[in-house]
Amino acid sequence: xxxxxRATRSRFQVLAFSFAAIFAVSLCSAANxxxxxxxxxxxxxxxxxxxxxxxxxxxxxxxxxxxxxRIATFDNDGTLxxxxxxxxxxxxxxxxxxxxxPDHPEWKDKPALEAVMDGDMKxxxxxxKKGLVEILMITHAGMTTExxxxxxxxxxxxxxxxxxxxxxxxxxxxxxxxxxxYLQDNDFKTYxxxxxxxxxxxxxxxxxxxxxxxQVIGSSVVTEFRMKDGKPMLVRQPKVFFIxxxxxxxxxxxxxxxxxxxxxxxNADHDIPMIQWTLAGDRRRLGMIVHHTDAERxxxxxxxxxxxxxxxxxxxxxxGGWHLIDMAKDWKTVFAEx
Amino acid sequence: xxxxxRATRSRFQVLAFSFAAIFAVSLCSAANxxxxxxxxxxxxxxxxxxxxxxxxxxxxxxxxxxxxxRIATFDNDGTLxxxxxxxxxxxxxxxxxxxxxPDHPEWKDKPALEAVMDGDMKxxxxxxKKGLVEILMITHAGMTTExxxxxxxxxxxxxxxxxxxxxxxxxxxxxxxxxxxYLQDNDFKTYxxxxxxxxxxxxxxxxxxxxxxxQVIGSSVVTEFRMKDGKPMLVRQPKVFFIxxxxxxxxxxxxxxxxxxxxxxxNADHDIPMIQWTLAGDRRRLGMIVHHTDAERxxxxxxxxxxxxxxxxxxxxxxGGWHLIDMAKDWKTVFAEx
Numbered sequence: 086x087x088x089x090x091r092a093t094r095s096r097f098q099v100l101a102f103s104f105a106a107i108f109a110v111s112l113c114s115a116a117n118x119x120x121x122x123x124x125x126x127x128x129x130x131x132x133x134x135x136x137x138x139x140x141x142x143x144x145x146x147x148x149x150x151x152x153x154x155r156i157a158t159f160d161n162d163g164t165l166x167x168x169x170x171x172x173x174x175x176x177x178x179x180x181x182x183x184x185x186x187p188d189h190p191e192w193k194d195k196p197a198l199e200a201v202m203d204g205d206m207k208x209x210x211x212x213x214k215k216g217l218v219e220i221l222m223i224t225h226a227g228m229t230t231e232x233x234x235x236x237x238x239x240x241x242x243x244x245x246x247x248x249x250x251x252x253x254x255x256x257x258x259x260x261x262x263x264x265x266x267y268l269q270d271n272d273f274k275t276y277x278x279x280x281x282x283x284x285x286x287x288x289x290x291x292x293x294x295x296x297x298x299x300q301v302i303g304s305s306v307v308t309e310f311r312m313k314d315g316k317p318m319l320v321r322q323p324k325v326f327f328i329x330x331x332x333x334x335x336x337x338x339x340x341x342x343x344x345x346x347x348x349x350x351x352n353a354d355h356d357i358p359m360i361q362w363t364l365a366g367d368r369r370r371l372g373m374i375v376h377h378t379d380a381e382r383x384x385x386x387x388x389x390x391x392x393x394x395x396x397x398x399x400x401x402x403x404x405g406g407w408h409l410i411d412m413a414k415d416w417k418t419v420f421a422e423x
Numbered sequence: 424x425x426x427x428x429r430a431t432r433s434r435f436q437v438l439a440f441s442f443a444a445i446f447a448v449s450l451c452s453a454a455n456x457x458x459x460x461x462x463x464x465x466x467x468x469x470x471x472x473x474x475x476x477x478x479x480x481x482x483x484x485x486x487x488x489x490x491x492x493r494i495a496t497f498d499n500d501g502t503l504x505x506x507x508x509x510x511x512x513x514x515x516x517x518x519x520x521x522x523x524x525p526d527h528p529e530w531k532d533k534p535a536l537e538a539v540m541d542g543d544m545k546x547x548x549x550x551x552k553k554g555l556v557e558i559l560m561i562t563h564a565g566m567t568t569e570x571x572x573x574x575x576x577x578x579x580x581x582x583x584x585x586x587x588x589x590x591x592x593x594x595x596x597x598x599x600x601x602x603x604x605y606l607q608d609n610d611f612k613t614y615x616x617x618x619x620x621x622x623x624x625x626x627x628x629x630x631x632x633x634x635x636x637x638q639v640i641g642s643s644v645v646t647e648f649r650m651k652d653g654k655p656m657l658v659r660q661p662k663v664f665f666i667x668x669x670x671x672x673x674x675x676x677x678x679x680x681x682x683x684x685x686x687x688x689x690n691a692d693h694d695i696p697m698i699q700w701t702l703a704g705d706r707r708r709l710g711m712i713v714h715h716t717d718a719e720r721x722x723x724x725x726x727x728x729x730x731x732x733x734x735x736x737x738x739x740x741x742x743g744g745w746h747l748i749d750m751a752k753d754w755k756t757v758f759a760e761x
């Protein structure tokens with residue numbers, strides 16, 4: 086081997102090494118980009134999540150929590166998917182009134198139902214809470230649990246968000262899905278605890294969030310067990326069984342899970358009791374509130390939306406201990422790519 | 424190496440091989456003896472369980488069920504532990520009346536409570552269902568969920584079964600514990616679905632059956648969310664929220680789990696709706712009823728006990744499709760060794 090040869094080999098080696106190094110570095114960046122919380126911008130919120138998870142999973146640390154006690158609860162509407170301008174379940178109920186109306190001429194005498202049929206949202210609003218309950222009961226009861234699940238799935242397959250013009254299941258929040266996956270990878274059991282109907286969520290939530298039906302907790306109507314032609318069925322009744330909202334969220338957590346979560350995520354004042362209940366346990370805890378600050382990509386409604394308030398939540402977060410997730414600042418992307 | 428040497432080595436090899444073979448065989452027997460369902464006698468019941476599990480877990484078979492749908496539900500009283508002569512929870516309530524009585528002179532005017540204080544079971548029976556509800560509400564409400572859990576644990580640590588003279592948690596059924604473990608080993612999610620109080624079971628059921636609190640479903644009282652000194656608490660109210668019995672068991676399965684079980688185990692007519700609901704699904708299913716036929720080791724009460732009936736259950740099992748577990752014939756041992 087002459088000197089030229091050696092020099093050439095040497096130069097090739099340097100080049101090869103450089104390529105290898107660059108390749109390794111890009112591999113690392115790729116791993117980071119696709120790693121946990123990839124859609125979260127660096128900042129205090131992301132850091133708070135990473136530090137919390139590191140602390141409760143570090144076996145020799147003072148904040149260690151054994152896997153069976155790693156329970157995390159998530160509100161759904163506004164926390165895991167879009168809730169504005171109206172809860173998706175209400176959009177479903179409105180569409181269902183329209184679809185069912187031809188078979189129910191008697192609905193003409195009911196102002197709330199007529200308002201929905203006419204698409205007159207102001208008149209719907211005038212019908213108030215009583216009108217809304219009437220709409221919900223008529224569209225959510227009188228069928229078996231299987232029939233209702235099918236109605237939900239059928240509707241979601243084609244319905245579109247009025248402003249964002251996408252299917253509702255495409256309006257789940259990518260950063261929150263990554264957070265759920267990250268917690269699951271760290272042996273957390275993740276639950277939905279939502280004011281929404283449990284049987285409205287179960288047909289699609291498992292696919293959207295990788296949370297099984299038995300970990301979806303929500304509001305519900307009374308169901309009746311009946312035998313028909315020797316076969317049992319559960320028939321949904323037009324009567325509220327449980328409202329999983331506000332204080333009801335803490336109550337439901339105890340009734341359904343029987344353990345206190347160590348992390349809770351909400352987006353409105355009605356999530357406060359759930360977060361209070363979570364944070365009141367001993368050991369390290371995490372409470373976070375999604376703050377809708379992103380008029381461009383989603384909605385910005387700060388302390389007051391059509392569907393609720395975040396007054397007390399913001400005040401509490403500002404006092405410390407709770408974290409606000411600033412949608413505009415903290416999230417690289419908002420919606421999950423399908 | 425001379426021939427003697429070679430012969431010696433050869434003989435040693437034979438011997439070593441024999442030892443290895445014997446050792447392997449004994450290992451296998453040991454594995455069988457300690458294997459699944461070791462406390463079950465061979466017979467049609469054990470075979471039905473083994474065949475069912477083999478069928479639903481055989482990936483290429485026509486009866487294959489994916490792991491996430493392998494849900495099994497168990498009644499508790501009389502199915503997983505002793506229920507005679509009275510439900511353990513009622514024994515707890517009676518002892519609690521006696522313990523609380525000194526602080527409640529006003530109870531003297533209440534016939535049901537006075538009857539318990541006097542240990543006059545005939546008078547308790549005369550007070551009927553109304554009296555029993557009064558006893559349960561007084562002993563099960565008016566404290567936080569944590570305080571109640573502690574009262575249950577404290578009582579179980581010392582209370583003894585009046586006839587069998589063992590702690591109640593030592594009166595769980597070993598064959599049923601093995602069945603739970605066997606199903607879990609085959610990726611089943613095992614649930615308790617009991618008429619008993621959910622907060623009465625959760626303090627000890629996880630330890631006794633290896634079933635986590637969130638998989639214990641039962642009856643419950645209304646709880647109230649209150650803040651005290653800035654700390655949230657859930658206070659048990661003297662008002663029934665849900666009775667997880669009879670048709671309520673099928674209703675609760677849908678409300679809490681949201682999937683239909685593929686296997687259910689009960690011991691009384693009040694478990695029939697749960698088993699009907701289980702068996703009415705498509706694909707292969709298993710429904711079994713523990714029949715208390717063992718006066719010597721436990722109790723024999725056939726179609727009628729103080730706490731319920733098994734009339735319809737036996738009739739249905741005899742018609743086929745459901746299996747009776749004959750405690751005397753099917754179980755080698757009854758109680759779990761502690």
